[in-house]
Amino acid sequence: MSAVTARPVQRLVPRMRIWTGTRAIAEAVKIADVDVIAAYPIRPYTGVMNELARMISDGEFSAEIIVADSEHSQFEIAKHASAVGARTFVGSSGVGLLYAAEAITVTALAQLPVVALAGCRALDDPGNFGMEWNDTLVFRDFGWLVSWAKDAQEALDMTLVAYRVSEDRRVLLPHFVAVDGATITHIASPVSPPDERIEGFLPPYKPPYPLDPEYEPVTKAQHIAPSLIGTEQRKVVDVSMKRSRGVIEEAWRDFSRRVGRSYPPFLESAYMDDAELAIVTMGAYTKDAVYVGQKLRERGERVGVVRLRYWRPYPAQELRESLEDVKGIAVLDFSYSFGSPDMGGAFYNELRAALYEAYQKPLILDFLFAGGREPNVEHFEKAVEITKRAVERGRPERLVYWLTLRGEDI
Amino acid sequence: MSLQPIRTPKELGSIDYYTSGHRTCAGCGPAIGYRLATKAAGPKTVLLGPTGCMYVANGHQFLTSPYAVPWFHTQLGGGGAAGIGTAAAFRALISKGKRKREEINVLVYGGDGGFADIGYAGLSMALTYDYQRLLYILYDNESYANTGIQASSTTPWGATTTFTPTGKVKRIGNERMKKNVALTIAAHPGVRYVATSALYPPMDLVNKVRKALNSGGPAFIQILTPCPKGWFFDPKHTITLSRLAVETGAWALWEYEEGTFSLTYKPPKRQGLREYMRMQGRFTHLSDEDIERLDRVIEEQWKLWLESDRQRRIILPWTPPPTPL
Structure with missing residues (x-):
């Protein structure tokens, strides 16, 4: 041959x-x-x-x-x-x-x-x-x-x-x-x-x-x-x-x-078509987030996942289009920014800034995994659960959660 | 292509590669050094300039450039790395057939702040490599002059600077001894050529630059370049002070070629430092006794310089500081 x-x-x-x-x-x-x-x-x-x-x-x-x-x-x-x-x-x-x-x-x-x-x-x-x-x-x-x-x-x-x-x-x-x-x-x-x-x-x-x-x-x-x-x-x-x-x-x-591998340029989404809640993150933990999304979908929860593939240029327009119809967003955030607006992570506040120009604004909660301690899928499920509760109540109890923290999250 | 030695300024020709379009001070020693060094290197040269006087004073006011060969800024501590990056790019592109084969000089012209302090580690790293026609020139005006005269590690003992002012309690001014950067560079086994130079004798710098570029490896030259603004003297005396620095022995001219040391100028009968120092406003607060103590230090150092010259080997000229008890 x-x-x-x-x-x-x-x-x-x-x-x-x-x-x-x-x-x-x-x-x-x-x-x-x-x-x-x-x-x-x-x-x-x-x-x-x-x-x-x-x-x-x-x-x-x-x-x-x-x-x-x-x-x-x-x-x-x-x-x-x-x-x-x-x-x-x-x-x-x-x-x-x-x-x-x-x-x-x-x-x-x-x-x-x-x-x-x-x-x-x-x-x-x-x-x-x-x-x-x-x-x-x-x-x-x-x-x-x-x-x-x-x-x-x-x-x-x-x-x-x-x-x-x-x-x-x-x-x-x-x-x-x-x-x-x-x-x-x-x-x-x-x-x-x-x-x-x-x-x-x-x-x-x-x-x-x-x-x-x-x-x-x-x-x-x-x-x-x-x-x-x-x-x-x-x-x-x-x-x-x-x-x-x-x-x-x-x-x-x-x-x-x-x-022969298909890549969307700026955002990768899973289960977002009719999603009411979205997990937004970047990097390797996206796979765990998608697993959580799949698991919750099986239970009938309308949860989707959005991953940023670029941080600069920041895909603000794509994020608005993808997220302005959801009611709540759980941000899986591996950054911190001490003293920032609402004491959220740098990744979180950038997303909030981008969605400020959206025609309707979802609740956005920050789940901040600082200090290198690894989160697992239970943490991500809990993040979605907290976001869901906040959406049901119509207001968040708080905006920023340190879920992997041992001791009181002051 | 080897660069031939030069006997008279005429042989250098009339073409300048560092020319009009800068705004350095009248009588600027580093600018004279720049002009001579670039003339010696010729047109197939890339110049790199760490932040310093020779960055800010060569530009800033107007959109003009004094450089007739390619020139690029590098950060204050980036001189060593900039030279390596540039030389590595030429070697890679030429060896991979992406650029035509040619010898290109890479000349990094940095100050004492850039090479003796913040960029010292980068310079040292660069001189452990084997790139040819890579020359680092330290123009030593003995202070951070661009920012308004702050002491560096090559500021001489006794000089007043804005960071080492003479005062009621601290009378001497700078109490640190001048670091001999060139000697520490000679400790890098890969360096083919190390020299000190000055703006006097006239063709000393030119020929050392040409030797350095011909040497077959990375090279280093430290030039003492008087600075009217930082040393406080009339701009017409720049060359006179260069001459006095060499003749009084305050600045020793030597070269170190593949392990062989030689003095390139021996003061016939060493004069005292008084005339050299009294011409500079930065030393006016020193007493005659202070200058005599410094004179004795220089005297001790010269015994070792001469012994080094005799043995063709470097002996470190260690001396205690002349600080009064």
Whole structure:
């Protein structure tokens, strides 16, 4: 049998691998033929760099891999390599991301399409390997695109799409692919790596003004008096972020067509058609939430689940359309924001802000899982139960619940 | 393509890569250093500028640029990483056939705040790699001058700065000894070329830059660059002070090439520090005895510099601070 006739059979039976999230993302970096990688260890994202270093040592692909002295240097290396015209990969977790905060910020404001893995982890102190979203959510304001994967397969796919969207001339912004620490970074699950149909999905990266003497000399990020071009420069980033929405839709359409896996660009929903109550969340725990939704549906409860696939650009319009007919929302929230409006999490308050413009506003309750202690399906069921009661009474007893807390929830 | 040594300024040619379009102070030492270093490196160069005087004063007021080769800002602590990222990008793109094969100089021009303090770890990391034509130049004006003269770890003993003012109780001003950054860089086994330089003798800096770029590995040069604003002197004396720093022995010129040390200037008969220090307003509060004590420290250090030169090996010139009892 010739290779030509063998191919359709392979398509029908994709080769499944059992990979952790970090292993799967490393595969995407290899497929993207990344040129410069900057590594520095911190759990739980480190595995991706271990894997890439092994691939390069074994000659599976070729890239400059720099072992940096800190996360700040890591992100500076990626930023400057990107300015020359190299495709780059970097990443971190927890306090490591905050150590790099300055370099992360300037990467977006200099409009360099670096792709980074954020392996979400609780911030110190005390040191804690648990999962929280705050390490990544703090970068919501600076012009990074942020997508949130629910499993290893989606993490791989999102990484490839991230390069395509970031490097698009209409966007040129850096991109975090966020994955929940441990549950995605460290847990192995079946993954189907893309086959040859992916070829051509990712065109070569060509910056418009490379920092290379081969081209006209550019002076990039020169200091300016605030009155000169400060406002216009910020507007450029704003417009790029606005334009990214269309580019994201385009990229996922093309990707889905090529690999035969269907992805809605911004929101993934389950059981939402006639739902009265909705669970809203992101990331790995979506699967548990869908299980809870299914279980409650079997009991006749009209419960649906909505998952955000992007945190930036924030899918406000899609959320309004999806949620303005429900009566109550249980937010499964792995973030905190001490002293915020109603003392809710950062994820919760962002959703409330988006739904302020909805034509009718559901009750929105925050179920906040801070500090890394793992919730289970009982917690999620209880969250729906509390939301249901609040809807029946017509008013919430309170807005924010710490369900995994031991002791009194003051 | 090897860069040949230069004997006279004429040989350097008339093309500048750091030219008009900046707004540095009259008599700015770092700006003179920038001009010479970029002339020495030539057109196939990428410049990277950590935050500092040579960032803010080279831009800001008008939408102009003094750079005739590609230039990109990096954060105050990002100099080391920026150089590595840029050099790694060129190596990756060239070795993978994505860019034509060519030797590109990467020159990071950072201040003492950027390289001796906040970016010291990043600089150290960078110099453990093997990228060729990657040169870090520390323009040492001995303070954070852009923010209004605050002490750094290369500010000399006795200097008054806004963070180390002379006062009724603390008379001396800065009581820390100047950190010899270049000597610590020489401790990185991968570095092919380490040197100190000044704006005098005239072609010293130019030739050291060319040697550094030819050296076949990452390299580092620390230039003492007088700063009229931070050292408080008449702008017409920038070069005079460079000369006096070298002739009085306050600043030793040396190079360290693949493990071999040599002094590149030996003061014929070392003058006392008095003339050098009395020209600078930052030392006016020091008494003659203070200057004599500092003189003795420099004298001790010079015995070790000369011994290093004789042995062609580095001996760390340790001396106690001249703080009065």
